[in-house]
Amino acid sequence: MIGVEGLSLAIHGTPILRKVSFGIAPGEILGLVGESGSGKSMTALALMGLLPPGAVPEGVAALDGENLLAATEARLCALRGNEIGMIFQEPMTALNPVRTIGDQVAETLRVHGAAGKAEARRIARETLDRVGLSKIGMDRYPHELSGGQRQRVCIAAAVALHPRLLIADEPTTALDVTTQAQILDLLKGLVAEQGMALMLITHDLAVVSGMADRVAVMRAGEVVERGETNAVLRRPSHAYTAKLIEASGHQPDRDALAERAAVLSAEAVVRTYPGARQGLTRGPEVRAVDGVSLTLHRGESLGLVGESGCGKSTLTRALLGLEPVQAGRITLNGGPVGPDMPTDRRAAIQVVFQDPFGSFNPRWRVARLVAEPFHLFGARPADWREQVAGMLEAVGLSRSDMEKFPHEFSGGQRQRIAIARALITRPDVLVLDEAVSALDVSIRAQILDLLADLQGRFGLSYLFISHDLSVVRSVTDRVMVMQAGKIVEEGETERVFTAPAHAYTRSLIAAAPRLELISA
Amino acid sequence: MLRYLLGRFTSLGLSLLVASLVIFAVIEVIPGDPAAFMLGLNATDETVANLRAELGLDGSVVSRYFDWIGGMLTGDFGTSYTYRVPVAELVVDRMWVSLPLALYALILSTVVAFPLGVIAASMRGTAAEVGIMGLTQLGLAVPNFWFGMLLVLVFAVSLQWVSAGGFAGWDDPWAAIVSLTLPAISLAVPQAAILARVMRSALVETLGQDYIRTARAKGLTRRQAVLRHALRNALIPVLTILALQFSFLLAGSIVIENVFFLPGIGRLLFQGITQRDLIVVESVTMLLVVAVIAITFLADIAYVIADPRLRRR
Numbered sequence: 001m002i003g004v005e006g007l008s009l010a011i012h013g014t015p016i017l018r019k020v021s022f023g024i025a026p027g028e029i030l031g032l033v034g035e036s037g038s039g040k041s042m043t044a045l046a047l048m049g050l051l052p053p054g055a056v057p058e059g060v061a062a063l064d065g066e067n068l069l070a071a072t073e074a075r076l077c078a079l080r081g082n083e084i085g086m087i088f089q090e091p092m093t094a095l096n097p098v099r100t101i102g103d104q105v106a107e108t109l110r111v112h113g114a115a116g117k118a119e120a121r122r123i124a125r126e127t128l129d130r131v132g133l134s135k136i137g138m139d140r141y142p143h144e145l146s147g148g149q150r151q152r153v154c155i156a157a158a159v160a161l162h163p164r165l166l167i168a169d170e171p172t173t174a175l176d177v178t179t180q181a182q183i184l185d186l187l188k189g190l191v192a193e194q195g196m197a198l199m200l201i202t203h204d205l206a207v208v209s210g211m212a213d214r215v216a217v218m219r220a221g222e223v224v225e226r227g228e229t230n231a232v233l234r235r236p237s238h239a240y241t242a243k244l245i246e247a248s249g250h251q252p253d254r255d256a257l258a259e260r261a262a263v264l265s266a267e268a269v270v271r272t273y274p275g276a277r278q279g280l281t282r283g284p285e286v287r288a289v290d291g292v293s294l295t296l297h298r299g300e301s302l303g304l305v306g307e308s309g310c311g312k313s314t315l316t317r318a319l320l321g322l323e324p325v326q327a328g329r330i331t332l333n334g335g336p337v338g339p340d341m342p343t344d345r346r347a348a349i350q351v352v353f354q355d356p357f358g359s360f361n362p363r364w365r366v367a368r369l370v371a372e373p374f375h376l377f378g379a380r381p382a383d384w385r386e387q388v389a390g391m392l393e394a395v396g397l398s399r400s401d402m403e404k405f406p407h408e409f410s411g412g413q414r415q416r417i418a419i420a421r422a423l424i425t426r427p428d429v430l431v432l433d434e435a436v437s438a439l440d441v442s443i444r445a446q447i448l449d450l451l452a453d454l455q456g457r458f459g460l461s462y463l464f465i466s467h468d469l470s471v472v473r474s475v476t477d478r479v480m481v482m483q484a485g486k487i488v489e490e491g492e493t494e495r496v497f498t499a500p501a502h503a504y505t506r507s508l509i510a511a512a513p514r515l516e517l518i519s520a
Numbered sequence: 521m522l523r524y525l526l527g528r529f530t531s532l533g534l535s536l537l538v539a540s541l542v543i544f545a546v547i548e549v550i551p552g553d554p555a556a557f558m559l560g561l562n563a564t565d566e567t568v569a570n571l572r573a574e575l576g577l578d579g580s581v582v583s584r585y586f587d588w589i590g591g592m593l594t595g596d597f598g599t600s601y602t603y604r605v606p607v608a609e610l611v612v613d614r615m616w617v618s619l620p621l622a623l624y625a626l627i628l629s630t631v632v633a634f635p636l637g638v639i640a641a642s643m644r645g646t647a648a649e650v651g652i653m654g655l656t657q658l659g660l661a662v663p664n665f666w667f668g669m670l671l672v673l674v675f676a677v678s679l680q681w682v683s684a685g686g687f688a689g690w691d692d693p694w695a696a697i698v699s700l701t702l703p704a705i706s707l708a709v710p711q712a713a714i715l716a717r718v719m720r721s722a723l724v725e726t727l728g729q730d731y732i733r734t735a736r737a738k739g740l741t742r743r744q745a746v747l748r749h750a751l752r753n754a755l756i757p758v759l760t761i762l763a764l765q766f767s768f769l770l771a772g773s774i775v776i777e778n779v780f781f782l783p784g785i786g787r788l789l790f791q792g793i794t795q796r797d798l799i800v801v802e803s804v805t806m807l808l809v810v811a812v813i814a815i816t817f818l819a820d821i822a823y824v825i826a827d828p829r830l831r832r833r
Binding site: 085157 | 748
């Protein structure tokens with residue numbers, strides 16, 4: 001039904017896609033996988049006729065015999081939303097903030113002249129019910145909905161006219177695991193119900209393995225391998241596919257060096273925020289962290305998992321001594337942790353975030369960025385440049401990188417700079433807050449290897465915070481599961497994953513997509 | 521929503537209080553005794569003192585402040601030292617010129633600027649955009665009083681379509697509108713240039729948003745996406761500028777009113793200052809402050825109507 005043959009694309013003369021070919025039949029799900037920059041999204045936008053200015057496509061992308069690449073803009077407007085629907089990665093920004101959700105779903109019908117005003121609203125209501133929003137009013141605005149609900153609204157707007165092809169570009173990447181599982185279920189159900197074709201674009205092989213009938217693997221603008229999902233994932237014929245699969249389940253070599261000595265500990269920590277203002281009074285206070293106790297031993301990797309809003313970030317800020325706690329105590333190397341702790345104790349706990357670019361001053365050179373934490377000791381040591389160079393080499397960069405600016409590096413390299421900056425004060429504890437979540441799988445595998453290596457060399461303890469259960473499972477010794485401000489389960493990582501005791505842990509593990517490679 | 525309005529209202533009241541204190545204090549400290557000024561150089565100290573008493577200038581600072589504020593609240597703005605008529609009467613007369621002029625200029629600038637901004641934003645990188653941006657640059661660079669004089673030269677002196685200045689009065693509404701047209705155009709040109717630029721940059725930013733892509737994926741044409749989705753989102757910064765401009769047009773048309781000999785608020789204020797008619801200056805300034813604050817308040821309400829996310833606050 002959809003047949004893409006020899007699709008090539010150049011933007012201002014730079015080739016982006018090279019001879020991409022694939023087909024999707026009605027009722028079929030095609031997984032389009034690849035790392036960032038491989039051309040997945042550009043392929044989708046080419047089908048939609050929504051390419052950026054300066055893009056010149058060649059080849060054929062046929063929808064039931066009609067070449068979309070040759071269609072006029074007017075014809076494409078008639079097809080978009082009607083025959084081809086599309087949803088995007090970021091549900092938080094994909095909806096117009098000043099118009100109601102009912103309006104935005106009904107608009108698909110109105111703009112194609114498929115229904116009158118009242119009829120369009122009726123169908124919009126039905127479609128919202130069908131995507132699982134039967135309890136949500138049509139007159140709600142996007143900001144009143146959660147991320148998962150907003151993605152459902154986007155799906156409703158995309159499928160309201162029963163398109164023959166739905167393109168979903170990383171539809172669950174920005175969502176929590178349980179929400180992700182629900183959205184994927186919904187998409188699967190719609191495909192089965194309506195017999196539409198689904199083109200699922202994702203970087204996550206595990207998502208594809210549970211969803212797609214067939215898969216196409218892209219690298220650098222080319223489809224390097226395609227075929228039936230199980231066959232491709234189990235017996236990849238292309239080296240790149242094999243590398244992706246290995247990287248997804250990558251298990252870094254770690255030396256077991258955990259001692260029983262606690263380096264960081266928290267006892268019954270409570271962090272509350274004042275409740276929302278209601279007129280002159282305030283609502284009940286919010287207990288973001290509710291009686292959390294934890295111990296991190298020297299040389300140990302402790303995982304902290306939970307969904308957004310569970311209190312992970314608040315707990316992290318308290319452990320870093322950035323915010324005061326209302327009850328309980330936190331100790332680092334035996335001394336209390338808090339906003340007024342001495343700088344040498346602060347130097348002993350450092351953090352690496354998901355997106356280091358935001359924390360780099362773009363006008364500073366790497367040498368200055370990495371040396372910045374020295375201010376905790378008052379003055380920079382005399383041999384600071386030597387120390388920075390040594391640390392850059394330790395994280396796999398080179399001495400010559402000191403004179404470069406952050407924008408000259410790739411995402412993975414920037415994360416290495418962030419790690420070097422965190423380690424320059426020789427801390428005992430490194431907090432990794434979603435530190436590998438934004439990285440492509442192969443880069444992620446390299447960073448995880450680096451972290452394992454550094455842990456052995458510098459005797460570090462890691463607090464590894466992530467929503468990605470498979471990563472936590474592969475790199476931590478113990479894991480804590482957090483829900484609504486409380487630690488609901490804690491234990492040896494393997495034990496928690498194989499025999500979860502708490503219902504919430506079980507639901508998290510069940511929701512997480514897994515790359516099943518064991519032959520059926 | 522109610523809480524938001526309540527908060528806005530409180531800040532409105534506080535702003536007025538602070539403004540009245542500042543205005544009163546400034547008028548107190550500027551040099552020049554109105555009584556001495558009115559009586560000329562040859563007046564004796566005694567006559568000056570008598571006039572001061574008559575004008576109510578001899579009370580204590582605090583009591584005069586409260587007299588002034590109390591009068592304002594009850595509609596008694598005092599009596600002009602030079603015209604010898606109630607200030608309220610003067611102000612009302614002049615408002616019938618200044619308010620229509622400001623509105624006229626605002627409507628002209630909006631009507632011109634909105635389409636220009638929308639066209640420039642939706643035709644990025646084309647000759648149309650370059651042309652519009654060049655035009656707005658020119659509009660910003662040309663001083664409005666000079667442009668006003670140019671208009672007078674062309675339309676009054678050479679073509680003799682309209683009179684060069686003065687105000688015909690509202691007895692003949694058409695004549696009144698005609699006599700306000702050239703001043704309104706001179707006032708509107710720089711305002712339109714600013715507004716068009718703000719509209720363009722706000723729209724350009726909005727057009728880059730994800731929801732515009734979503735709208736296009738639903739099958740909306742570019743034009744539909746701009747009109748249905750981008751415009752309202754781009755309106756917030758535009759509203760801010762619009763409110764500032766209206767305030768400016770009300771209070772800041774002194775120069776243009778002088779160029780066109782219009783008996784407006786600006787000229788009243790100007791004459792009040794040159795003749796040391798402090799009670800006029802004081803009251804007119806305060807009234808303008810009230811107008812500006814009221815307009816800002818209206819703009820705050822307009823934000824809430826434009827953006828539902830503000831309604832929760």
